[in-house]
Amino acid sequence: MMQVPAHTQSDGPLLKVDDLVVEYGLGNRTVHAVSGVSLEVARGETLGLVGESGCGKSTLGRAVLQLRRPKSGSVLFDGHDLTAMQGETLRKMRQRVQLIFQDPIASLNPRRRIGDIVAEPLIIAGVKDPEKRKQVVWEVLSAVGLDPELVVGRLPHEFSGGQCQRICIARALVLNPEFIVCDEPVSALDVSIRAQILNLLEEMKARFGLTLLFIAHDLAVVKAVSDRVAVMYLGRLCEVAPSEQLFAKPAHPYTALLLEAIPVPDPDVRPAESVATGEPPSPIAPPSGCRFRTRCPRADQRCSAEMPELREVVPGQLVACHHPLV
Amino acid sequence: MSGALLSIQDVAVELPTPRGNLRAVDRVNLTLEAGRTLGVVGESGCGKTMLSRAILQLLPKKARLSGRVMFAGQDLARLEPESLRKLRGRDLAVVFQDPMTSLNPVLTIGTQLMETIQEHLELDAAAAKKRSIELLTAVGIPAPEQRLTQYPHQCSGGMRQRIAIAIALSCEPKLLIADEPTTALDVTIQAQILDLLAREQRRRHMAMILITHDLGVVAGRADEVAVMYAGRVVERAPTPALFKRMHMPYTEALLAAIPKLETAPHTPLPAISGRPPDPTRPVPGCSFAPRCRYAAGRCHQAKPDLSAAETAGHFYACFHPIRMAEGIGA
Numbered sequence: 001m002m003q004v005p006a007h008t009q010s011d012g013p014l015l016k017v018d019d020l021v022v023e024y025g026l027g028n029r030t031v032h033a034v035s036g037v038s039l040e041v042a043r044g045e046t047l048g049l050v051g052e053s054g055c056g057k058s059t060l061g062r063a064v065l066q067l068r069r070p071k072s073g074s075v076l077f078d079g080h081d082l083t084a085m086q087g088e089t090l091r092k093m094r095q096r097v098q099l100i101f102q103d104p105i106a107s108l109n110p111r112r113r114i115g116d117i118v119a120e121p122l123i124i125a126g127v128k129d130p131e132k133r134k135q136v137v138w139e140v141l142s143a144v145g146l147d148p149e150l151v152v153g154r155l156p157h158e159f160s161g162g163q164c165q166r167i168c169i170a171r172a173l174v175l176n177p178e179f180i181v182c183d184e185p186v187s188a189l190d191v192s193i194r195a196q197i198l199n200l201l202e203e204m205k206a207r208f209g210l211t212l213l214f215i216a217h218d219l220a221v222v223k224a225v226s227d228r229v230a231v232m233y234l235g236r237l238c239e240v241a242p243s244e245q246l247f248a249k250p251a252h253p254y255t256a257l258l259l260e261a262i263p264v265p266d267p268d269v270r271p272a273e274s275v276a277t278g279e280p281p282s283p284i285a286p287p288s289g290c291r292f293r294t295r296c297p298r299a300d301q302r303c304s305a306e307m308p309e310l311r312e313v314v315p316g317q318l319v320a321c322h323h324p325l326v
Numbered sequence: 327m328s329g330a331l332l333s334i335q336d337v338a339v340e341l342p343t344p345r346g347n348l349r350a351v352d353r354v355n356l357t358l359e360a361g362r363t364l365g366v367v368g369e370s371g372c373g374k375t376m377l378s379r380a381i382l383q384l385l386p387k388k389a390r391l392s393g394r395v396m397f398a399g400q401d402l403a404r405l406e407p408e409s410l411r412k413l414r415g416r417d418l419a420v421v422f423q424d425p426m427t428s429l430n431p432v433l434t435i436g437t438q439l440m441e442t443i444q445e446h447l448e449l450d451a452a453a454a455k456k457r458s459i460e461l462l463t464a465v466g467i468p469a470p471e472q473r474l475t476q477y478p479h480q481c482s483g484g485m486r487q488r489i490a491i492a493i494a495l496s497c498e499p500k501l502l503i504a505d506e507p508t509t510a511l512d513v514t515i516q517a518q519i520l521d522l523l524a525r526e527q528r529r530r531h532m533a534m535i536l537i538t539h540d541l542g543v544v545a546g547r548a549d550e551v552a553v554m555y556a557g558r559v560v561e562r563a564p565t566p567a568l569f570k571r572m573h574m575p576y577t578e579a580l581l582a583a584i585p586k587l588e589t590a591p592h593t594p595l596p597a598i599s600g601r602p603p604d605p606t607r608p609v610p611g612c613s614f615a616p617r618c619r620y621a622a623g624r625c626h627q628a629k630p631d632l633s634a635a636e637t638a639g640h641f642y643a644c645f646h647p648i649r650m651a652e653g654i655g656a
C-alpha cells in the first residue's frame with residue numbers, strides 16, 4: 001500500500017482514500033459495497049474508475065463526499081480527513097468537492113428555474129449579493145456552452161438530456177471547486193452528445209484547473225478522458241494503471257475480460273460469445289480470497305484462500321492478483 | 327414480403343404540442359421476419375421510441391398515427407383494445423430504456439415477475455416462483471432468491487434493467503422490441519444481455535427490434551440496420567453492407583463520435599456539432615444539413631428521398647453520398 005504521511009498539505013495527492021469500507025444493511029444481512037479501497041488522485045489528474053454495475057463505484061464516489069458515511073477507513077482531501085468532519089466544517093469542505101450524477105434530468109428539480117438551480121449552491125454557501133450570484137451563474141452557463149439569457153428562466157423539462165448535463169456541470173462549477181466526482185456523467189447520453197460532453201469536461205478541467213474522479217462503465221469513454229484508470233470489481237480494486245498501459249497490457253484477468261467485451265463497430269468482428277462468463281457474485285456474500293475467482297479463468301486454490309493485495313507489478317501499474325498477466 | 331412477421335408501411339406519428347405539430351415519425355417503411363434482428367440506430371429524439379410505440383400501439387393519447395402496422399397478418403392499428411392488450415402481453419413484448427418505466431417501485435421484484443407470469447401463462451404460484459428464479463438467473467442476477475423479496479430501489483441501475491428484461495422475456499414473445507436495453511449497462515453485462523437476447527431469439531425463433539444509439543452494439547448483432555434521423559429512416563441496409571460502405575454522412579458521423587480504444591487519452595472527440603432540428607420546426611431541406619460537413623446546394627432546399635444503392639437492400643437519403651475514398655472503406 002502506498003504510504004503518504006497524513007496531514008501534510010499541498011504537496012501530496014489532492015485526494016487520498018485509504019482502506020475505505022462502506023456497507024449497507026439489508027434486512028439482517030450486510031451488503032459489502034466497498035471493501036478496503038485505497039487510491040490517490042494527484043492534483044490536476046483525472047482518475048477513471050470502471051467496473052460492473054453494482055460493484056460499488058457510486059458508493060465509493062458518495063463515500064468520498066461523505067454523502068454516505070464509510071464504516072472505516074479515511075478520505076484525505078488536501079490532507080484533511082473528511083471522515084472525521086461534521087456539520088459546518090464538512091459543509092465548508094464540500095464546497096471544494098462536487099458531484100455530477102449519471103441521470104442529468106432526474107438530478108434537476110423539475111419545478112425550479114435553471115437560474116435558481118445553478119445559483120442554489122451559492123445561496124447555501126452564503127453568497128448574499130444577488131448581483132454577484134447572477135454574475136457567477138451567467139459565467140458558468142456560458143462556460144458550458146449555454147446562452148444564459150435563453151436558459152435561466154426555463155424549467156428542466158424544456159431541455160434535452162445533453163443540455164441538462166451541461167446545466168449540472170454548470171451547477172457543479174459554480175462554487176469554483178477543486179475536485180469533481182463525475183458519476184457516469186455521459187452514460188445516459190447518446191453517442192453524439194456524449195462526445196460533446198466529454199469534450200466539454202476536458203475543456204472545463206483545463207479552464208478551471210480541476211481534478212476529477214471519473215466513474216463510468218464504458219472503458220473507451222474512460223480512456224478518452226483519464227490519465228490513470230482504476231478497475232473495480234465487487235467492492236475492491238483489481239488494477240490501477242496509466243490509461244495507455246492499462247489498455248495495452250492489462251495485468252488483471254478482469255481488466256482483460258472487460259476489454260474483450262467491448263462491442264466493436266465492425267460486423268466482421270463477431271462478438272465473442274459469452275466472453276463474460278458466469279454471474280457476478282452477490283456483494284452480500286462475496287467469495288473468499290480473490291473476489292473475482294468465480295469468474296476467473298486463472299483461478300486456483302491460492303485464489304480462494306488468500307486475498308490478493310494491490311501491488312506494483314510494473315512501474316506505475318498496481319494489480320491485485322496472484323497470477324497477473326504481466 | 328409475404329414471410330414478414332412485421333411490416334410497417336408509411337408509418338407517421340404526429341403529436342400536437344403547444345408549439346405546433348411535432349412529426350415524431352415520418353413515413354417509415356420497414357419489414358421484419360421471424361427470427362431476425364433489425365437494429366434501429368439514431369440519437370436521442372430522432373423518433374426511435376415513438377416508432378416502437380407506434381408498433382405497440384402505445385402512443386400518447388393525442389398522437390395521430392397514419393400508415394399500417396401489420397403484425398402476423400393483422401393491422402394492429404385496427405385491433406380492438408382488448409385483443410391488443412392480450413397480444414401485447416404474450417406476442418409483443420418491450421424492454422424500455424429506463425427500467426423504472428416497467429418496474430413498480432412499491433412492489434417487490436418477486437411480486438412483479440410472478441404477476442406478469444401468472445397473468446399470461448397458466449402457472450400456479452409455486453411454478454411461477456420457480457420460473458421467476460430461472461429468469462433472474464438467466465439475466466445474470468446473483469442470489470436470485472434473495473432478490474425476489476427486494477424492491478427496485480435496493481438494486482443498482484444495472485440490476486433493475488436486467489429485471490425488466492426478465493419480465494419482458496417471461497411471456498415468450500414473438501417480437502421483442504428492445505428500446506436501448508443496454509444503454510445503462512456496463513460492457514460485460516451488455517455482452518451477456520445481448521448474448522442472452524440472441525440465444526432466446528434463436529430458441530423461440532423470436533424477431534427482435536434492437537434500438538440503440540450505438541452503432542457498435544448493432545454491428546455484430548443485427549441482420550439489418552435502419553439509421554433514423556429527425557423522424558425518418560435515412561439509411562437502411564443489411565449490416566455488412568452498411569459497415570462496408572456508409573452512404574449517409576450522418577451514419578458516418580455517428581460512427582466517428584464513438585470513443586475508440588485505439589485513441590490516446592485526452593484526444594478531442596469528433597463530436598457532431600449542434601443538435602438535431604426542433605421537430606416542431608422542420609427545416610426545408612435535408613434535416614441533417616445544419617450539422618453536415620458535406621452540405622451544399624440542394625441540401626438546404628429539398629429533402630432527399632430514400633434511394634437504392636448498388637448493393638441489394640441498401641437505401642440512403644442523401645444528395646451527396648460519401649464516396650469510397652472519404653468513407654469508412656472496406
Ligand SMILES: Nc1ncnc2c1ncn2[C@@H]1O[C@H](COP(=O)(O)OP(=O)(O)OP(=O)(O)O)[C@@H](O)[C@H]1O
Pocket residue numbers: 024025026031032033051052053054055056057058059060217283480481482483484485
Ligand atoms: N440503499 C441501499 N441498500 C442496500 N444495498 C444497496 C443500497 N445502495 C446500493 N446497494 C448495493 O450496494 C452495491 C454497490 O452499489 P453501487 O450503486 O455503489 O454500485 P455501482 O458500481 O455504482 O453500480 P451501477 O454501475 O449499477 O451504478 C450493490 O450491490 C447495490 O445493490
Ligand SMILES: Nc1ncnc2c1ncn2[C@@H]1O[C@H](COP(=O)(O)OP(=O)(O)O)[C@@H](O)[C@H]1O
Pocket residue numbers: 341343348349350368369370371372373374375376377386605
Ligand atoms: N409524450 C410525448 N408528447 C409529445 N412529444 C413527444 C412525446 N414523447 C416523445 N416526444 C417527441 O417525439 C420525438 C421523438 O421522440 P422519441 O421517439 O422518444 O425519440 P428517441 O426514442 O429516438 O429518442 C421527440 O421530438 C420527442 O421530444
Ligand code: SF4
Pocket residue numbers: 252253254290291292293294296297298299300303308320321322323324
Ligand atoms: S487472484 Fe486468482 S482468481 Fe483473482 S484474478 Fe488473480 S488469478 Fe484470478
Ligand code: SF4
Pocket residue numbers: 574575576612613614615616618619620621622625630643644645646647
Ligand atoms: S443531403 Fe446534403 S446535408 Fe443531407 S446528409 Fe446528404 S450531403 Fe449532408
Ligand SMILES: [Mg+2]
Pocket residue numbers: 057058059183
Ligand atoms: Mg452507480
Ligand SMILES: [Mg+2]
Pocket residue numbers: 371374375376423505
Ligand atoms: Mg428513446
